Amino acid sequence: MEQLFFYIFAFAAVISAILVISVRNPVHSAFFLIVTFMQVAAIFILLRSPFLAAVQVFVYVGAVMVLFLFAVLVLDMGKETMKEHLHGQSIPAGVMAVILFLLMCYMVVKGRIVANPGSYGEAALVNNTEVIGRELYTRFIYPFEIVSLILLVALVGAIALVMQSKGKEQGK
Amino acid sequence: MIIPYLGVLIIVGLVGFMGVMSFFASFIMRPRNPYAEKLTPWECGMEPVGEANAGHFRVHYFIIAILFIVFDVETLFLFPWATLLTDKGLSGFIFIEMIVFVAILAIGFIYAWVKGALEWV
Amino acid sequence: MIFNNAAIMQTLNVNLNAVAPVALMTVLAIVLMVIDFFLKRENKFSLGIVTLIGLVLILPVAATTVDPAPAFGGMVIADAYAAFFNVVFIIAAIFAVVISNDYLRKISSERGEYYYIIIFATIGMMVMASANDLVNLYVGLELMSLSFYILVAMRRSATGAEGALKYFILGAFSSGILLYGITFTYGFAGTTNLTEIARMGVNLSSANHYLLIAIIMLVAGFAFKIAAFPFHLWSPDAYEGAPTPVTALLSVGSKAAAFAFFLRFFGGAFHEFHAHWAGLLWILSAATMLVGATVAIQQKNIVRMLAYSSIAHAGIILIGVVVMNGFASAGVMFYMFVYAFMNMGAFTVVALMARNDGTGKSISDYKGLAGRRPVLAFVMALFLLSLAGIPPTGGFTAKFFILASAIEARYYWLAAIGVISTVISLFFYAKVIFYMYMKEPDALDDMAPVTQAPSTLAYNIIIFITAVSTMVLGLCPTPVMDMAIAAVSHL
Numbered sequence: 198m199e200q201l202f203f204y205i206f207a208f209a210a211v212i213s214a215i216l217v218i219s220v221r222n223p224v225h226s227a228f229f230l231i232v233t234f235m236q237v238a239a240i241f242i243l244l245r246s247p248f249l250a251a252v253q254v255f256v257y258v259g260a261v262m263v264l265f266l267f268a269v270l271v272l273d274m275g276k277e278t279m280k281e282h283l284h285g286q287s288i289p290a291g292v293m294a295v296i297l298f299l300l301m302c303y304m305v306v307k308g309r310i311v312a313n314p315g316s317y318g319e320a321a322l323v324n325n326t327e328v329i330g331r332e333l334y335t336r337f338i339y340p341f342e343i344v345s346l347i348l349l350v351a352l353v354g355a356i357a358l359v360m361q362s363k364g365k366e367q368g369k
Numbered sequence: 370m371i372i373p374y375l376g377v378l379i380i381v382g383l384v385g386f387m388g389v390m391s392f393f394a395s396f397i398m399r400p401r402n403p404y405a406e407k408l409t410p411w412e413c414g415m416e417p418v419g420e421a422n423a424g425h426f427r428v429h430y431f432i433i434a435i436l437f438i439v440f441d442v443e444t445l446f447l448f449p450w451a452t453l454l455t456d457k458g459l460s461g462f463i464f465i466e467m468i469v470f471v472a473i474l475a476i477g478f479i480y481a482w483v484k485g486a487l488e489w490v
Numbered sequence: 491m492i493f494n495n496a497a498i499m500q501t502l503n504v505n506l507n508a509v510a511p512v513a514l515m516t517v518l519a520i521v522l523m524v525i526d527f528f529l530k531r532e533n534k535f536s537l538g539i540v541t542l543i544g545l546v547l548i549l550p551v552a553a554t555t556v557d558p559a560p561a562f563g564g565m566v567i568a569d570a571y572a573a574f575f576n577v578v579f580i581i582a583a584i585f586a587v588v589i590s591n592d593y594l595r596k597i598s599s600e601r602g603e604y605y606y607i608i609i610f611a612t613i614g615m616m617v618m619a620s621a622n623d624l625v626n627l628y629v630g631l632e633l634m635s636l637s638f639y640i641l642v643a644m645r646r647s648a649t650g651a652e653g654a655l656k657y658f659i660l661g662a663f664s665s666g667i668l669l670y671g672i673t674f675t676y677g678f679a680g681t682t683n684l685t686e687i688a689r690m691g692v693n694l695s696s697a698n699h700y701l702l703i704a705i706i707m708l709v710a711g712f713a714f715k716i717a718a719f720p721f722h723l724w725s726p727d728a729y730e731g732a733p734t735p736v737t738a739l740l741s742v743g744s745k746a747a748a749f750a751f752f753l754r755f756f757g758g759a760f761h762e763f764h765a766h767w768a769g770l771l772w773i774l775s776a777a778t779m780l781v782g783a784t785v786a787i788q789q790k791n792i793v794r795m796l797a798y799s800s801i802a803h804a805g806i807i808l809i810g811v812v813v814m815n816g817f818a819s820a821g822v823m824f825y826m827f828v829y830a831f832m833n834m835g836a837f838t839v840v841a842l843m844a845r846n847d848g849t850g851k852s853i854s855d856y857k858g859l860a861g862r863r864p865v866l867a868f869v870m871a872l873f874l875l876s877l878a879g880i881p882p883t884g885g886f887t888a889k890f891f892i893l894a895s896a897i898e899a900r901y902y903w904l905a906a907i908g909v910i911s912t913v914i915s916l917f918f919y920a921k922v923i924f925y926m927y928m929k930e931p932d933a934l935d936d937m938a939p940v941t942q943a944p945s946t947l948a949y950n951i952i953i954f955i956t957a958v959s960t961m962v963l964g965l966c967p968t969p970v971m972d973m974a975i976a977a978v979s980h981l
Contacts, residue, residue, distance in 0.1 A: 199371070235381075242374050248448060255445050260438035267434045330449030334463040335502060336563035339509065340629040341446070341466070343617055345473040346516065347633050348439050350610045352477040353523075354640035355435040356486045357603040359428055476520055483527045 203243055210236035223269045227262060234258045248326040432486050443474050505561035508568035511552040511576055512616050518544040519609040526602035534602050538591040541605045545584045552576040552616075558980055564683050565623045570977035572620035574823055575750040578830050579615045579743055583608055585834040585956070586739040588948050593735050593841050597645055604644060608739065611637035615747035624672045624682040627751050631668070631715070634747060635661050638740055642732040653724075653731020660714065660724045668711025674704035684759040705760070705767045708752075709774070715748035716804040717797075719778040726789075729797040730851075734844060737793060738837035741800045746826040749807060753822055757814055757981055764814060771812045772904060778805030779911035786918045792840055792853050795918055796833070799877055802915055803829060806908050810892045813899045819981070820974035821891035827970055828876075828884035828963050835956030836873040839866065842949045856922055858931030867926045869957045876960045878919040879912050884963030891971070 213232040220226050234257040241250035321328055333341055409416070450467055454460050481487055506513065521544070522537055529537065553576070558569040586608060594604060614634025621627045639661065643654035672682060678700035679687045710721065717725040729737045756767060782802030789795040807829075810822035844850045860867035876883035889912060896905040963970060 239378070242371060242377075245371070247374070251448060252445055255441055256438075260434075260441040263437060264431075264434045267430045270430065324452075326449050327452040330453040331459075333446075333449055334453060334466055335459070336565065337625060338466055338502070338504075339562040339565045340623075340625050342469060342473075343613075343626075343629045343633060344446075345443075345470045346610060346613060347629065347636060348442060349473055349477045350607065350633060350636050350640070352436065352439045352474075353480060353603055353607065354636065356432060356481055356484055357601065357607075358640065358643055359432050360484055360486065473516075473520075476523060479527070480523060 199243060203240065206236045206239045206243070210240070224266065227265045227269060230265070231258055231262050234262075245323065246325060248329055429489070436481060436486065439477070440474070443471070446470065502563045503559065503561045505557060505559070507555065508557040508559075508561040508566055508620075510555050511548060511568075512613055512620075514548045514551060515609055515613045515616065518548065519606045519613070522602070522606040522609065526606070529602060535591050535595075537602050537605045538587055541587050541609065542584065545580055545587065545609075549577065549580050549584070552580055560622055560685060564685055565626050566620050567622040568620050569980050570973075571754070571823075571981055572616075572750075574974065574977050575619035575746060575826070576616050578746050578826055579612050579619070582739055582742045582746070582830050582834060583612045585830075585838065585952055586735040588952050589738075589838050589841050590733070590735040592948060593733055593844070596844065597733060601644070604641070607637045607640050608736075611641065611739070611743065615743050615750075618747040619750040621751055622684050622754075624675060624684070624755075627755075628665075628669060628672060630747070630751075632665060634744060635665065635715075638736070638744060641736040642728050642740070644736065645731065645733050647731070649727075650731040653728040656724045657728040660721075664711050664714035664721065667707050667714075671704050671707030671709075671711060674700045674707060678704065684755060687759040688761065701763060701766065705763070705770065708755075709767065709770055712748055712752045713774055716745050716808075717801050718774050718804055718808065719781045719801070720774075722778070722782070722801045725801060726794045726797040729800075730791060730793050734793070734837055734841040737797075738834050738841075741796070741837070742826075742830045742833050745800070745804060745807075746830065749811070749822055749826060753811060753819055754981060756811060757819060761814070768812050768814070771808055772901075775805050775808035775812055776904060776907045778802070778808060779907055780805075780914075783911040783914040783918075786915065787921075789918070790853055791851055792856070792922065793851050795853065795922075796836060796840070799915060799918070800833065802911055803877070805911065806889060806892060809896050809901070809904050809908055812904065813895050813901055815895065815899060816975065816978050818892065818895035818899070819978045820971060821888070821895050823974040823977065824891055824967065824971050825888040827974075828888040828960070831956045831959040831963065832873050832876040832883070832885055835869065835953060835960060836877065838949055838952045838956065839870045839873065842866070842946070842953075853922055853925060856925045857929040859926040862931070866953075869953050870926065871923045872957055872960065874919040874922055876964070878916050880916075882961070882964045884960045884967070887964050887967040891967075 210233050213229045213236065216229040217226045217233060220229065234253055238250040238253040238258070241247070241253060447467070450463060453463055518541070522541060525540060526534075526537060553573055555568050555576075556570050556573050558567065560567050587605065590604065590608075594601070611634050614630045614632070614637060617630030617633065618627055621630055639654060639658045642657050643650060675687070676682050679690065681687060713719075714721040714724075729741065732740065756764075756771075760767060779802055782798050782800075782805055786795050786798030786802065789798060803825075807822055807825050810818040810825065840851065843855060856870075859870070872883065876885035879885045879889040881887075889908070893905045893908050896902075896908065
C-alpha cells in the first residue's frame with residue numbers, strides 16, 4: 198500500500214519536474230515546481246520525516262516560490278529570453294546527465310549508499326520531530342542562536358542593498 | 370504512523386478537485402456571446418502596448434518576499450520547539466533560548482520598519 | 491528524560507564565559523543597529539567611531555578568554571588557539587573600520603549598515619575559530635560569507651556588481667559542496683563533533699568510501715574560502731569590485747578563519763587520515779603557489795595584483811597544513827598574524843591612493859610616488875617587501891617558519907616550490923617599487939593630488955601601526971611564535 202503511494206508521488210514528481218523545464222512560460226514552470234515540491238513533501242512523510250515535509254512545504258512551496266514568482270515578475274522576462282541558449286553545450290551536457298543518471302542507478306541498485314542512523318533506534322525515529330527538537334535545543338543551542346544572526350544579516354542585507362538603489366532613484 | 374497523514378492527502382486532493390471544478394463549472398454555466406469590443410482588455414481608453422509581465426512590478430515586492438522567507442524560516446524553528454514544551458525539565462531552558470532567538474530577529478523587524486521597507490508608497 | 495535546568499546547564503556545560511567575545515560582539519552589533527535608527531545620513535561616520543571603541547574594548551576580552559573545556563555540549567572550544575585567531579580577526583576588523591570612514595565618503599556610500607555587517611562578518615569568523623563541530627563551522631562560515639556578499643556589493647558600480655555576483659554564486663555553490671562533505675562525514679562517523687571523530691578515528695575503517703568523498707568535498711569547500719588554485723577565480727573580481735577596506739578584511743579575515751578551522755579539523759579530527767588528505771592538499775598547495783605568483787605578474791591593477799599575491803600566500807600557508815605538526819601549525823598561526831598587518835598596511839595605502847571617482851588603483855598611478863610622498867612610498871615598499879618575504883621584515887620570518895617546518899618534515903619538493911613561488915613573486919612586488927622610485931609620474935597625475943581625503947590622520951595611524959608591527963615581527967618574532975606554539979600544544 199505504501200509502495201503504491203510512493204510510486205504515485207514519485208511518478209507525479211518526475212512528470213512535473215520534466216514539465217518545469219519544458220514549458221515556455223516561466224510562471225507555468227514555477228507552478229509545476231510547486232507541484233514537484235508538494236510531491237517531494239509527500240514522499241518525506243512516507244519516509245517518516247514529517248518535520249522535513251513541513252520544512253519542504255513552508256520554505257520551498259511557500260517562501261522560495263514566492264521569491265521565484267516575484268523575480269519572474271520584477272525582472273523583464275519576456276518569452277524570448279526564456280529560450281534556451283545552449284549553443285554547443287547540449288551534447289556534453291546530455292552526456293554528463295546520462296553518466297550521472299547511470300552512476301546513481303548503480304549506487305541505488307548496488308545499495309552502496311547506506312548510513313547508520315546514529316545513536317537513535319527505529320522507535321525514537323518515529324517521533325522524530327521531537328528528537329530533532331531535543332537535539333537542536335540542547336546540544337545544538339549555540340549554532341541555533343547563531344542562525345538567528347544569519348537570518349538577521351540576510352534581512353539587513355536585502356533591505357540595505359535594495360533600498361540603496363531606491364534612494365538613488367529618488368535622488369535623481 | 371502515516372495513517373493520520375492520509376487525512377491531509379485527502380484534503381489536498383479535495384481542495385485541488387474543488388479548485389479545478391469551480392473553473393470547470395463556470396466554464397459550463399457562463400453565458401457565451403463574444404464580440405470584438407468585449408474581448409479588448411479595456412472597453413474604453415487606450416489600447417495597451419507590450420506585455421503585462423514586462424517588468425512593471427516594483428522591486429518592493431521583492432523585499433517583502435525576502436522578509437517573508439526570513440520570518441518563515443524563523444517560524445519553522447518553532448515546530449520542534451513546541452513539541453518539547455511539555456517536557457517540564459526542559460521547558461524553562463528552551464523557552465529562554467527561543468526568546469533570545471526571537472528577540473534578535475525582532476531587531477531585524479524593527480530595522481525593516483525604521484528603514485521604511487514595510488511602507489508602501 | 492527528565493531534566494531540571496541546573497542539570498542541563500551541567501551536562502551541556504552552558505558556559506557563557508567561553509562565548510563572551512562572540513556575545514559581546516553581538517551586543518555591539520545590535521547597539522550599532524539601534525544607534526543607526528536615530529542617525530541622520532550626515533552623521534553616519536559617528537557609527538564608525540562607536541564601532542571602533544567597541545572593538546578596542548572587546549579586544550582584551552577576546553585575548554584573555556581561554557577556557558579549554560568544550561562548552562555547549564562540546565560544540566565550542568574557547569582555547570588559546572581560538573583566542574589567538576580572535577585577536578587576528580578583531581585587529582583586522584579594527585583596521586578595516588578605521589580606514590572605512592573616509593573611504594565610504596570617497597565613494598559617497600555612507601551607510602550605517604556597513605559597520606554592523608563588518609561586525610557580523612567578524613562574529614562569523616570567531617565562531618569558526620572556536621568551532622568544535624562541523625555544524626558550528628557551517629553556521630559560522632555562512633554568517634561570515636553572507637556578510638561579505640553584502641559588503642562586496644556595497645559599492646554600486648559595474649565592477650562591484652560583477653564581483654559580488656561571482657562571489658555570491660560561487661560562494662553559495664562551494665558552501666553547498668562543503669555541506670555535502672559534512673553530511674558524508676556524518677555518514678561514516680555518525681557524528682559531526684570533532685572530538686568524537688578524533689576519538690573513534692582509529693576504529694573507523696580507513697578504506698571507507700565515505701571518507702574519501704568527505705575529504706574531497708571538505709577540501710573543495712575549504713579551498714574556495716582560501717582561494718586556492720582551481721577555486722580562486724572569484725577572488726580577483728570580488729577584491730576589485732569591493733570597497734578597498736572590505737577587500738582588506740576579506741583577504742585577511744576570511745582566509746584566517748578558514749585556516750583556523752581547518753587546521754583544527756585536519757590536525758585534530760582527521761589526523762588519523764593524514765595519508766588520505768595530505769596528498770590532495772600537497773597538489774593544491776603547489777598549484778596555488780605557482781599559479782598565484784605567475785598570474786600576478788601580468789596584472790595592471792594593484793588590487794588584482796594583491797589578490798593574486800594573496801592567492802600565492804594561501805598556497806604557502808597550505809604547506810603548513812600539509813606538514814601538520816606542532817611547529818608547522820604554529821607557523822601557520824604566525825603567518826596569519828603577520829599577514830594581517832602587512833596586507834592590511836598595503837591595502838590601506840591602496841585605499842589612500844584611490845581617488846573619488848574610483849580611479850587611482852592602477853599600478854601606473856604609483857609612478858614617481860617617492861618624489862611626491864616619500865614616506866608613503868617608503869612604507870608601501872616596506873609592505874611589498876614584507877609580502878615578498880625579504881628580511882628583516884615579518885613576511886620573511888613567517889615564510890621562513892613555514893618552509894623550515896616543511897624541510898624538517900622532509901617535504902623537500904613542496905619547500906622548493908615555495909621558494910620558486912617566492913622568487914617569481916619578487917617580480918611583481920619589485921615592479922611597483924620600481925615604478926614608485928625609478929619612474930617619472932605621468933603628466934596627468936601631477937595635476938591630481940594624491941588624495942583629497944580631509945582626514946589623512948586615520949590612514950596615517952593605521953599605516954604607522956602596521957608598518958611598525960611588520961618590522962617588529964620580523965626583528966623579534968619570538969614572543970608571538972611562543973604564544974602560537976603554546977596555543978597549538980593544546981590542540
